[in-house]
Amino acid sequence: MMAKLGILILLGLFLRVTVCSVSSTTQCEMDEFKHENLCCQYCPAGFKLINPCQKNHGTSECAPCESNYFTAHKNSESGCFPCSMCRDDQEEVTKCSSTTDRECQCKQGTYCNSENCLEMCHACSSCPGGRVIRKCNATMDTVCDTFDSKQAENSVVCYFTEDCSASAWKLNIVVIAAVIIIIAAVITVIRKIICYCRKRDRRALNSVNGTVSGKRIMTAVNTFQGAPACSRG
Numbered sequence: 001m002m003a004k005l006g007i008l009i010l011l012g013l014f015l016r017v018t019v020c021s022v023s024s025t026t027q028c029e030m031d032e033f034k035h036e037n038l039c040c041q042y043c044p045a046g047f048k049l050i051n052p053c054q055k056n057h058g059t060s061e062c063a064p065c066e067s068n069y070f071t072a073h074k075n076s077e078s079g080c081f082p083c084s085m086c087r088d089d090q091e092e093v094t095k096c097s098s099t100t101d102r103e104c105q106c107k108q109g110t111y112c113n114s115e116n117c118l119e120m121c122h123a124c125s126s127c128p129g130g131r132v133i134r135k136c137n138a139t140m141d142t143v144c145d146t147f148d149s150k151q152a153e154n155s156v157v158c159y160f161t162e163d164c165s166a167s168a169w170k171l172n173i174v175v176i177a178a179v180i181i182i183i184a185a186v187i188t189v190i191r192k193i194i195c196y197c198r199k200r201d202r203r204a205l206n207s208v209n210g211t212v213s214g215k216r217i218m219t220a221v222n223t224f225q226g227a228p229a230c231s232r233g
């Protein structure tokens with residue numbers, strides 16, 4: 001009986017010790033990783049792991065990344081990651097360092113809108129006869145205002161703006177020509193009316209020619225020439 005109780009107590013103690021020792025090693029701190037039964041501190045960004053720590057919560061042996069290799073975060077990696085390379089159609093926007101990967105983007109005038117730009121960069125679209133809503137950048141193509149470009153083609157206002165289409169310019173020329181023709185027609189009509197008035201006045205003068213003396217006729221002609229053509233009835 002006593003022996004059985006003793007065994008149970010021993011078993012209980014053993015279990016308690018085992019559970020406590022396991023839990024103390026499984027619960028590592030935020031900046032630690034588990035190595036065998038130990039919690040070891042991670043290597044900082046820009047370093048790689050050479051040897052894990054020898055005692056619990058100890059520092060690990062780390063080495064800095066080689067040139068053109070990086071680790072962006074604290075880690076327990078045995079090797080740093082190679083920096084990405086920019087393709088011929090890309091340009092470097094962020095340099096490769098021991099803590100940052102090289103970042104590349106499509107060159108000016110080209111874009112690539114896929115996740116990691118695995119395909120080639122595409123040439124940016126232009127907006128023929130339309131207005132650019134958003135300029136092309138490395139990740140997004142040009143956005144054109146197609147509705148406004150349609151309107152602009154039929155609008156006289158367009159002729160005084162830069163983004164006029166060719167058809168709009170043709171329309172502009174037609175409008176200017178029409179205005180010139182209308183002005184010319186109006187001038188011709190006015191001249192015809194003046195001419196008619198002068199002829200009528202001259203006829204009126206001639207009719208009084210016989211009854212009035214030469215001096216008075218000359219005075220009448222002079223006043224006629226100086227005065228506006230149709231001022232008197």
Ligand SMILES: *[C@@H]1O[C@H](CO)[C@@H](O)[C@H](O)[C@H]1NC(C)=O
Binds near residue numbers: 105134137138139
């Ligand atoms: C391109 O433009 C879009 C929209 O304006 C923007 O979200 C994106 O960050 C830009 N990309 C670059 C590389 O500037």
